[in-house]
Amino acid sequence: MVFLKLIWESLIFALQALKSNLTRTILSLLGVTVGIFAIIAVFTLVDSLEKNIKSSFSFLGSNVVTVNRFQFVGGPDYPWWKYFRRPYNTFDEYTFLRAKLRSAEAVTFSASANTTVQSGSNSYQGTNLSGVTFTYKDVYDIPLDAGRFFTELEINSSRNVAIIGTKIASTLFSNRNPIGSEIKIKGGKFVVIGVFEEEGEGLFEIASKDEAVMIPYGSFTKLYYVGKNGIEPSIALKGRDDDVGLVALENELIGLLRAKRGLKPTQEDNFSLNKSEFIMNTIGSIFDVISAAGWVIGGFSILVGGFGIANIMFVSVKERTGIIGIQKSLGAKNYFILAQFLFEAVFLSLIGGITGILLVFAITFIPVGSLELVLSFKNIVLGLGISSVIGIVSGIVPATLAARLDPVEAIRAT
Structure with missing residues (x-):
């Protein structure tokens, strides 16, 4: 009181x-x-x-390590000329890691390119086209507003099916359901089986799913050359929650990838391991x-x-x-x-x-x-x-x- x-x-x-x-x-x-x-x-x-x-940068995922030629984050002495001479990831390395790795929940392989998507007289330029494997959904979150993800059969048989972003769907199919409709990519016809959940505009329009199209990796290789002197593919690995800092995953990954590429003990790594935490930090x-x-x-x-x-x-x-x-x-x-x-x-x-x-x-x-x-x-x-x-x-x-x-x-x- x-x-x-x-x-x-x-x-x-x-x-x-x-x-x-x-x-x-x-x-x-x-x-x-x-x-x-x-x-x-x-x-x-x-x-x-x-x-x-x-x-x-949410597209990088959490608890995810990617294998690339270049390091995401670098200082003033960034040795880009050394990274430029490194070999590209291969699909064979992906299958090898997927079979051998024990510290990863999932491993996936993908490649991307910018293209134009058409449907009838409508078109959408600046589309981010990605070719993915079936395990992509196990590494990254793929929220869908409508439709479904690819089946393993569609991926393995390289079917011409696609998942598109909301901006592309509204532009190409303004007043009708895009599911089951056809789109053209570099002259090839693809059937739409899904639409990504809307992300909205961010400060940076990096890899926005609203302007993205996803197709099976095999279908992507029919449209673009992937590998040396072509489009650079990426290997991504999802770490386990109990692996703090993904230390166990990185150590095992380095050992297996060095063995696969035949690197001698005295040779330095000819690949970079990138984590989303690098950019966030x-x-x-x-x-x-x-x-x-x-x-x-x-x-x-x-x-x-x-x-x-x-x-x-x-x-x-x-x-x-x-x-x-x-x-x-x-x-x-x-x-x-x-x-x-x-x-x-x-x-x-x-x-x-x-x-x-x-x-x-x-x-x-x-x-x-x-x-x-x-x-x-x-x-x-x-x-x-x-x-x-x-x-x-x-x-x-x-x-x-x-x-x-x-x-x-x-x-x-x-």
Whole structure:
């Protein structure tokens, strides 16, 4: 009961401080508002960008290792000329790994190319055409909005069947069901058996399933030459959940692939193992730097705001010296006076912080292309937490001075 009374009185005094000199208080709280706005705005932008970029790379899958000639992530000394001379993956290596690997849940083989898809007088350019094996669905998630995935018989017999994206379906078959309809790819006729679930636009339009067509790998090789001097295929492997960091899978994969390619112990690997975590970690480190910059920018504003709140509290202690003396003469303890002024400082700081958060919330309604800005609950709590800490730090000295006032001297000062 005493605690609630203390909070109520502190709130009343804080509001009185606001009313007594509104201009001074607003200018003092402006620093906290700008600081919280800067920090939370940067964090909101970083979180939204990171989420959008990572979703753009969701096609890489989780717990997935791919075998390629080139390394996904490289520094300034990236030896591309060395990677360029490496051999292409082969279908024979895929079947070998699928038979021998024990640390992988599934292994798949695929190749892709850009092409144009037609149906009657309609066409769709810039289509990402992929040729896949039956195990592709075991390595990557293939959500379908309609239809089905390939059967093993369709894959093994290289049937001319296809799964298409929603954009392609709406363009080629605007008012009719695409399932069972025919499309043409490089003159070849394919029957549509499925439509991918809509992904929507991301910050990067990389390998979007909305503009993709998937066909059996054997059918793909009838249209394109795969291998050296042709399209580069990829081997992908799904790791087990209990294989932390996919260490066991990588070690076994390196040993088997080196043996298959006949590499001597003294020779270095002529292939690269890429994981989606490489890209995600690189993206995360970049945004860590941006977040640090947000702390620095907002920190200076908050520092100014903290001094402003401290100034308000010193003035408040001076104006209420007589009241403090009366309270102490009536038996108020030092901690009561201390807490009263601390609560007041926190309330004032929270007003500035809440204003900053509301400004951030307002900018999330501003359209920024395909980027969706979202003010997360985590950032709201962070903003309120920073505001509370600033209030405590700014108010501790004035509150301590108020708590230590001698009641007699305080009453005389009136």
